[in-house]
Amino acid sequence: MLLLGGTLLAFGPRPHGKIPPGRVVVSYWEKWSGQEADPMRAVIEDFNATVGKEKNIFVEYVPMATVQYKTLAATAAGVPPDVAGLWPDQVVQYSLRNAAMPLDELAREYHIKPEDYKKVFWDMCRYQGRLYALPTTPAVIVLNYNKKFFYETADKLRAAGLDPTRAPQSIAEFDKYAQALDVYAPGTNRLIRAGYFTMEPTWYDTVQNIWFGGHSWDERTQKYNLLTPANIATFEWIASYSRRMGKQNLVDFQSGLGAFSSPTNPFLAGTVVMEQQGQWMGRLIDIYKPDMAQVIVPFGVEPFLPRVLRPFNYDWGIAAFPSNVPGVKDASYDVTDVLMIPRGARHPREAFEFMAFTQRQDQMEKLCGMSGKNSPLMATSDEYVYSNSNPYIDIYDRLAASPNARANDQTPIYNEALSLIEVAVQQVYLMQQTPIEALTEAQREIDKRLASQDELAAARAAWSSR
């Protein structure tokens, strides 16, 4: 033991060499590593060299995988980081259990106001009227479509009464485009290219009701209500694709799709023509399929192209995913990464000093700009839009600011309900159940779980007050 102790003392971990003496070290855990972490590292460097230097604070960036689980364990153990880079579902999870520090007073002190933010992102940071987080880089899920295939299929599209020069604008129109863009192996019914494929990607299958104006969670009654006309219509829509393609085609086609972050990505490889994706698609194209981004001028010269012309240099376009609700335009599904201060953080004030720094327009634009994303702030500079590597950044920005931008439901059993809804979607997709059967079963399970959660919450309240 002595030998082990001596060895640890002699060769064990040392404080970070570059921390200037006398500074309060703010430990910041975040999910981004490698190149993905570069934008936030740049912001931290700025902070440490300016505000941090002035106020004797040093932010130490600690990248890690599954940061949400590690923060959870560390918070339970009483040794959390000062700042944790998490997601909006942790806002509810932590605040319900008094495990996140409310930030309202500090936000007021630092002049951080709701009107400075796009509403959808600000609302994600709040729960039951209190502020628990601040946003960093947002994701706006929109329709991505392959313009090249639209042009190549122009005659067929026109014959179906569709315009090959623009994206579909209603769900009915979308379905017609999708069907016209499907390609089957000659002489067979084997699908080799899908106009649209329900399970590519699988990440948003639980929020498809957004395009139908549906809600799973009823804010007023604080209950889940899956069996609404809009939710049923959503599931019917999913089932319609399965029926049209056939069960064998579904599983065969899905099984042949390539990996997301690779040149075999179905959208890049041209296997799927239209899909729901976020801003990262631009970066993925730059890396794995740059020829999709040099229709007019070569990839390297593109930055010199006037901003308005840049979208024409691309084989791929984006648009708001069409809505089935008459009159609803610019709908999108939105999420954001957030910064939180977990309960028990040693330096909450210093942590907030850093968080407030990230919310400055110049820093936010640096962070989001380098990530190829739009800003969660209302104000954006022309320079930011012009220099952003994503040619469609202004569209993302507009959609996020729209009143039809939608976020995840804030519910006490969000992750469990999501898992159950996901099973329902998969069962309908695989034609194992009808939409009504799948929704009824999910509703029953969710009700059971919510009732149990409510009972436990009441029992805990009584237990705590003893």
Place this chain on the structure above:
Amino acid sequence: MTAAPTTTATNTAAPALMAQPTIAAARPRPPKSGWGDIGKGLAFLSPWLVGFTVFTIVPIALSGYFSLCDYSLLDPPMPIGLDNYRALMKDQWFWNSMKVTAEYAILALPAGMLVSLGLALLLNRPIRGRAIYRTAIFLPTLVPVAATAMIWLWLFNTKLGLINYVLGKIGIPPVPWLTSPSVALPAMVFMSLWGVGYTVVIYLAGLQDVPAELYEAAELDGATGWRRLWHVTLPMISPVIFFNLIIAIIGVFRVFEIPLLMTNGGPARATQFIAMYVYDNAFLYVRMGYASAMAWIQLILVLILTGIAFWTSSRWVHYQGK
């Protein structure tokens, strides 16, 4: 030859020699008490004992307590008696994950045992390049789990994968390995054979311990190859088979990383193993008490199954010299 010093000898001219221990003193003395040696033994064991207590015994005991509580990690544990266990009995997805695990066990356990034993028997024969084959079969066990999952994702890909390419060459249509609920679990079983190298090595060690004279005696009695295997090899390596069986029983209840990385339990929870459901409840749904109850049921099942294996072992496991 130097005379041995005696106990009575005095020699002022040679103090160093006088300091030599006497024959009587050099004779080992019986220990005064056994506790001194036990204390020393425990002291040497203490790093492991401390680690085992802190990182295994205490967490197991705590999980037993948490299984009787409503505990989210972020709140203090609130005792609720057997409510978690009662709720589990009504949880259809718990039963689904038990069913998936049981189906996997029924297929993967005998398949793994048979394939590894078969390979060991082949590699125990004097064939050319035996060392190369042995190395090749053991190598996959050294590949990290995440890398293994990535490799198999590609192998199973319908359009780009090697397996369907080979099947296509012999006229078999492409199989949707991981996207069809009826095929995904058998695909996992098939994939589990990738890691038999470790078991093969243990079988090989057992096979090399079988005395050659037993085979000679069997041959003299006219036993064929199959009879030699059935009446000599298998009984002689039965302790090794038993060991591998116990390890395999424990292993099937711990299947986690591969399905998590390859299918995340899908499609439609067709590959959601019990360990994955425990993990989801503990960390994703922050229901640590509920997850602990599940983990305890898992532990009890493993104990029952290994208990049955031990109970039946007296009938089919033969230890040399007994």
